Amino acid sequence: MSGSKEENFKSVRTQSIEFLKQHGFSKTEGRILILSILFINRGPLSIDDLKNKILNKINIVTIYRFLNALVKKRLIKKIYLKDGRDYFEYQENHHHHIVCRNCGEKEPVDLPIFEKILKGGVLGSKNFEVVDDHILEFFGLCKKCVCRI
Numbered sequence: 001m002s003g004s005k006e007e008n009f010k011s012v013r014t015q016s017i018e019f020l021k022q023h024g025f026s027k028t029e030g031r032i033l034i035l036s037i038l039f040i041n042r043g044p045l046s047i048d049d050l051k052n053k054i055l056n057k058i059n060i061v062t063i064y065r066f067l068n069a070l071v072k073k074r075l076i077k078k079i080y081l082k083d084g085r086d087y088f089e090y091q092e093n094h095h096h097h098i099v100c101r102n103c104g105e106k107e108p109v110d111l112p113i114f115e116k117i118l119k120g121g122v123l124g125s126k127n128f129e130v131v132d133d134h135i136l137e138f139f140g141l142c143k144k145c146v147c148r149i
């Protein structure tokens, strides 16, 4: 069990190094660590989540700068979940989330047909030539919280 975990971590590290090279970032331990966490931990992560996982080894300004550079290049997504925090997620496949408004539990949702219809709606815009991004999240109560409230 521990052997496969270690192997897994090594391959994620290699993946992170390749990713940095491929997208023109210089290789630093901090960047490798941040990317490794984004690749392993599927789901939106706040700066606090990241800081906890990194165990405060990296300066917060460095974390922010790198995350924003990744967002600008559209390599990761910045996600807004109505709690005033910025979340960041590496998405292999485009998706959105359902979020529990009580405990913050998040579940990915994939809406290809719905998105196609929405895109059709904005294509008729009079003033926009390019519409290439959107924000779409859903909120509710998870099964655990619905029993307690």
Ligand SMILES: [Zn+2]
Residues within 6 Å of the ligand: 094, 095, 096, 115, 134, 136
């Ligand atoms: Zn979407």
Ligand SMILES: [Zn+2]
Residues within 6 Å of the ligand: 100, 101, 102, 103, 104, 105, 141, 142, 143, 144, 145, 146
């Ligand atoms: Zn909940």
